[in-house]
Structures are given as structure tokens and as C-alpha cells.
Amino acid sequence: xxxxxxxxxxxxKSVAKQIREEIAVEIARMxxxxxIVPGLAVILVGDRKDSATYVRNKKKACDGxxxxxxxxxxxxxxxxxEVLNSITKFNEDPSVHGILVQLPLPKHMxxxxxxxxxxxxxxxxxxxxxNIGRLAMRGREPLFxxxxxxxxxxxxxxxxxxxxxxxxxxxGRSNIVGMPAALLLQREDATVTIVHSRTNxxxxxxxxxxxxxxxxxxxxxxxxxxxxxxxxxxxxxxNPVEDPESxxxxxxxxxxxxxxxxxxxxxxxxxxxxxxxxxxxMLLSNxxxxxxxxxxxx
Amino acid sequence: xxxxxxxxxxxxKSVAKQIREEIAVEIARMxxxxxIVPGLAVILVGDRKDSATYVRNKKKACDGxxxxxxxxxxxxxxxxxEVLNSITKFNEDPSVHGILVQLPLPKHMxxxxxxxxxxxxxxxxxxxxxNIGRLAMRGREPLFxxxxxxxxxxxxxxxxxxxxxxxxxxxGRSNIVGMPAALLLQREDATVTIVHSRTNxxxxxxxxxxxxxxxxxxxxxxxxxxxxxxxxxxxxxxNPVEDPESxxxxxxxxxxxxxxxxxxxxxxxxxxxxxxxxxxxMLLSNxxxxxxxxxxxx
Numbered sequence: 001x002x003x004x005x006x007x008x009x010x011x012x013k014s015v016a017k018q019i020r021e022e023i024a025v026e027i028a029r030m031x032x033x034x035x036i037v038p039g040l041a042v043i044l045v046g047d048r049k050d051s052a053t054y055v056r057n058k059k060k061a062c063d064g065x066x067x068x069x070x071x072x073x074x075x076x077x078x079x080x081x082e083v084l085n086s087i088t089k090f091n092e093d094p095s096v097h098g099i100l101v102q103l104p105l106p107k108h109m110x111x112x113x114x115x116x117x118x119x120x121x122x123x124x125x126x127x128x129x130x131n132i133g134r135l136a137m138r139g140r141e142p143l144f145x146x147x148x149x150x151x152x153x154x155x156x157x158x159x160x161x162x163x164x165x166x167x168x169x170x171x172g173r174s175n176i177v178g179m180p181a182a183l184l185l186q187r188e189d190a191t192v193t194i195v196h197s198r199t200n201x202x203x204x205x206x207x208x209x210x211x212x213x214x215x216x217x218x219x220x221x222x223x224x225x226x227x228x229x230x231x232x233x234x235x236x237x238x239n240p241v242e243d244p245e246s247x248x249x250x251x252x253x254x255x256x257x258x259x260x261x262x263x264x265x266x267x268x269x270x271x272x273x274x275x276x277x278x279x280x281x282m283l284l285s286n287x288x289x290x291x292x293x294x295x296x297x298x
Numbered sequence: 299x300x301x302x303x304x305x306x307x308x309x310x311k312s313v314a315k316q317i318r319e320e321i322a323v324e325i326a327r328m329x330x331x332x333x334i335v336p337g338l339a340v341i342l343v344g345d346r347k348d349s350a351t352y353v354r355n356k357k358k359a360c361d362g363x364x365x366x367x368x369x370x371x372x373x374x375x376x377x378x379x380e381v382l383n384s385i386t387k388f389n390e391d392p393s394v395h396g397i398l399v400q401l402p403l404p405k406h407m408x409x410x411x412x413x414x415x416x417x418x419x420x421x422x423x424x425x426x427x428x429n430i431g432r433l434a435m436r437g438r439e440p441l442f443x444x445x446x447x448x449x450x451x452x453x454x455x456x457x458x459x460x461x462x463x464x465x466x467x468x469x470g471r472s473n474i475v476g477m478p479a480a481l482l483l484q485r486e487d488a489t490v491t492i493v494h495s496r497t498n499x500x501x502x503x504x505x506x507x508x509x510x511x512x513x514x515x516x517x518x519x520x521x522x523x524x525x526x527x528x529x530x531x532x533x534x535x536x537n538p539v540e541d542p543e544s545x546x547x548x549x550x551x552x553x554x555x556x557x558x559x560x561x562x563x564x565x566x567x568x569x570x571x572x573x574x575x576x577x578x579x580m581l582l583s584n585x586x587x588x589x590x591x592x593x594x595x596x
Contacts, residue, residue, distance in 0.1 A: 132431035136434050
């Protein structure tokens with residue numbers, strides 16, 4: 001059946017697969033040359049089902065490319081000190097090149113304190129303020145770039161979408177996506193505006209953008225009428241909406257009303273299958289980079 | 299003589315004077331209660347006349363409010379190690395609460411390495427990437443905010459200009475002014491766009507702004523026609539332009555064409571006498587805060 005849609009669908013699933021293959025080749029090359037295998041340690045506290053699923057998917061992805069994975073599961077009522085002890089152990093372990101603390105942590109823990117304990121040279125999540133500071137500063141280089149925003153930019157690169165000189169709008173200003181995505185676009189010479197919950201008439205600003213990265217977590221918030229014809233849209237949102245026809249009773253949609261924007265935009269990421277698969281691919285990429293850097297392997 | 303101008307002239311000189319008086323009162327209160335006097339150390343390398351003038355002005359400002367000032371002058375051909383030694387000495391000296399390395403450094407020195415050597419708790423310039431990272435992140439607090447952008451925001455506060463929900467444009471993305479100014483406006487819930495040398499048609503973006511902070515160093519670049527009626531303009535630029543009528547042969551002007559924008563804006567900082575005096579006032583404020591924090595004095 002013919003549709004009105006004209007936008008290129010940015011296939012994150014296929015790009016992520018390609019990146020994982022490239023990483024696997026690099027890891028094999030490194031192992032052969034040096035005997036060293038990159039290692040990623042994941043610390044999971046509590047028994048949230050979604051967190052357990054994310055951790056399992058990360059482990060599977062590590063296996064797929066040849067990264068050793070290490071896992072610590074601590075009960076939800078564990079002390080902060082026990083979490084810090086696990087981090088210290090991994091900080092000191094030379095076979096670990098990346099450490100990831102699965103968020104959210106139980107409420108009784110100080111997230112800032114725990115994340116700051118991860119050695120900056122193993123902070124593959126890129127959330128350490130020292131990394132964020134370097135990301136913000138011209139002439140400085142972060143050791144790691146946070147995975148989801150890095151995945152967004154990588155999609156733009158792999159689809160040959162020019163960033164330099166373009167107007168970009170980032171919707172949402174979270175520490176893990178919106179803010180670092182804005183800093184990355186800025187580093188690539190876009191003119192960047194961050195739109196957030198206190199912005200008046202966000203649609204007027206969004207309508208001016210050549211590139212839109214949305215990371216707010218509101219289903220179908222961005223409408224087709226908000227989009228400049230020909231804009232490129234990267235949709236980071238993954239929002240469950242009720243769907244009686246789905247076996248689970250819900251389906252996942254983005255922040256962007258896909259059916260509407262696909263008729264206006266020049267390129268758009270679907271949900272699922274857009275940014276989602278890129279996040280883990282970038283985590284693997286950061287872990288490989290870390291191992292290369294620690295062992296001076298190029 | 300009547301003029302067409304309608305904008306309030308934001309009197310940075312007078313605000314800075316008031317802030318210095320407030321600081322002097324606080325320093326006297328602290329000294330009486332604890333016997334402790336805040337101390338600021340300045341390291342000057344080489345014999346640039348402008349740098350020597352800045353350092354002299356800082357010393358004078360310290361004297362004026364009761365801050366002890368310490369100064370090290372090193373020759374232009376000194377080694378990086380000697381500069382680092384001076385920093386270490388001040389890092390360890392409990393009578394020093396703020397350390398400032400006067401920029402620019404001679405070309406043979408690694409500025410990043412030297413600035414990073416300043417202890418984060420004495421980094422009154424606020425240029426350490428850890429401070430910048432915290433400034434960028436929601437829910438984190440920098441120990442210090444860079445002086446010039448802090449001075450810009452302070453002017454807005456003291457003139458009762460609302461920031462929350464407003465559209466703000468920062469012109470220029472330097473590490474010392476533009477970028478941190480944008481992060482500060484963002485923290486105060488403005489919707490912020492950074493305009494820079496790679497921005498196409500910057501005037502169209504600037505014309506949309508309720509608040510403009512300009513820090514590019516181009517004389518009279520921002521014209522009256524670029525300004526939305528009623529906008530507020532903070533002009534950080536200090537640019538010499540030829541002026542045969544001036545005894546020095548030049549005069550100082552801002553990035554903004556003052557004579558034009560004063561007819562359109564609702565408020566504007568003059569050059570000189572706008573942001574300029576605020577920078578040193580904020581340096582004194584940061585030094586006082588540092589001493590208070592180190593000695594748990596509120």
C-alpha cells in the first residue's frame with residue numbers, strides 16, 4: 001500500500017549491528033596483537049525487573065563482540081559502602097576497562113557519591129562531571145562520551161547528515177541525554193537550543209530546527225505541525241502506551257508522533273529500532289576505547 | 299539635551315561597588331568571629347602590560363575589601379615546572395583560599411595542565427573542568443562559578459530582570475564567558491541558544507531573544523536592527539577602536555552598537571562601566587565563599 005511518507009527511516013538496529021561487527025573485528029585484532037581482552041563490569045543493586053533486563057542485554061552484547069563481562073548483584077537493602085567496595089575492587093582490577101553502575105539506585109543511596117567513585121578512566125558511561133566538563137569545554141577532550149547522545153550523533157554521521165552550521169534543537173535537558181547531546185551538537189558547530197519544561201511555546205522553536213533530538217519521555221508529544229519540512233529527527237523517547245491489540249497490553253512509542261512527522265521530515269528514527277540499539281553499541285565502543293587507551297593500542 | 303533612548307542603563311560600576319561593600323562587611327564579620335582573613339594568590343608569568351594591569355587591579359580590589367593578596371611574578375622564560383611549584387605551594391598554604399593564574403600564559407606552556415593543577419577547592423576562577431561539569435549538570439553544584447558570566451547573571455538579578463522562561467541568546471562560546479554564561483542561564487530556566495562563528499544568519503536568532511549576552515570581542519557587531527524591542531542586553535565585549543579625539547588614540551566599545559540598541563532595548567550595559575567592574579567583584583565574592591567554606595563559617 002502506498003503511503004504519503006517521504007522521510008528516510010534511520011535504521012538504528014542495522015547501524016548498531018554494523019558497529020558491533022566493527023567492534024568485534026577490532027577486539028579480535030587487539031587480542032591477537034596483545035593478548036588483552038576488554039572487560040566491562042556491571043553493578044546491579046536491587047531486583048528491578050527493567051534493570052535486570054538491561055543488564056542481561058548488556059552482558060549478551062558483550063558476549064557477542066568478545067568483551068569479558070563481570071557482574072555484581074547486590075540486594076536492594078545493601079549498604080552504600082558495599083556498593084563502593086565493589087567499585088573500588090573493579091577500579092583496581094586490570095582486566096576491567098569499564099565500570100557501569102546500573103541506575104536507578106535504591107533511594108537510600110547517594111547516587112552522586114557512588115557515580116563519582118568510578119575511576120574516571122573506567123567511566124564508560126561518561127557521567128562523571130569531569131567528563132561532562134571536558135565535553136562542554138573547547139579544546140578539551142572527554143575520556144568518554146555518554147552512550148545515548150553519542151549514539152544519536154553517530155546515527156547522524158552514518159547517514160551523512162551535516163551538523164555544522166545547522167540549527168539544532170534538543171528537547172529535554174537531562175544529565176544523561178539532553179544536556180550532553182546539546183554539548184555534542186555544539187562541538188560539531190551546530191547552533192543549539194535546549195527546549196525544556198519551562199520553555200514557552202516550544203513548538204515555535206522546534207519549528208525552526210534543521211535537526212531535532214527529543215529526549216523527554218512524553219509519548220507523541222512532538223507533532224507533525226511542529227516540524228520544519230525536511231528536518232531530521234532523532235527520537236530518544238521510549239514510552240509505553242496502552243494498546244489492547246498488543247499481547248502485552250501496551251506498545252512502545254517515541255516522544256515524536258511518528259505517523260505525522262514521517263510525512264514532513266527528511267529523516268527520522270523509529271521507536272523501537274532507532275536510538276535504542278545504539279546505546280549498547282556505544283557502551284561496547286567506549287569499553288573498547290578504554291582498553292585500547294589503557295594498553296596504548298591503536 | 300533630550301535623546302531618543304529609552305533603555306535602562308545597567309550600572310555595573312555602581313552594582314560592583316555595592317557588592318564590594320557587602321563583601322567587606324562579611325569579611326569583617328568573619329575576621330571578628332574567627333580571626334580568619336580570606337587570601338587570594340595570583341600567579342603572573344611574563345611581562346605583558348595588560349596582564350600586569352589586571353593583576354594590579356585585583357590586588358587593589360583585594361585591599362579594598364580586606365582580602366590578603368599574595369603575588370608571584372615569574373619571568374616569561376620560566377619553566378612550566380616552576381609555575382606548577384608555585385601552584386603547589388599555594389594549594390598547601392592554609393592562608394590562601396583562592397588561586398588565580400593570570401592568562402594568557404607564555405606559548406611554551408601547557409595551559410590545561412597548569413590550570414588543572416590548581417586545587418579544585420581553591421579554583422576561584424571556576425575554570426576547572428570538574429567545576430564546569432557540575433555547572434552543566436542538574437542537581438550538581440559547582441564550587442565556583444566563573445567570574446565574568448557570574449557577574450552577568452548578578453546584574454540581571456540586581457536589576458530584577460526575570461530569567462525563568464525567557465528566551466536567551468549567548469553570542470560567543472568561549473570557555474571563560476560564553477559557554478558558562480549559557481549554562482548559568484539554563485540553570486535559571488531560560489531557553490538558551492548559543493550563537494557562534496559558524497551560525498548562519500545570527501541576527502535572525504538574536505532578534506528572537508528576550509535576554510542577550512554578547513561575548514565575542516567584535517566592536518559594534520550587534521546592531522539595533524538585530525534586537526527585539528524590550529530585550530535586555532549584557533555586553534561583555536571590550537574592544538578598542540581608533541579615536542583620534544581620545545588622548546590615547548583609541549576608545550573602548552562593546553560588541554553591541556550602544557547608540558543603536560539603547561533606542562530599542564529595555565535595558566543595556568554600557569562599555570566601559572557595565573560587566574567589566576563585575577568580574578573583579580565576583581572574584582572577591584568567590585574568594586570570600588571559599589574561605590567561608592574551608593572554615594565552615596556561614
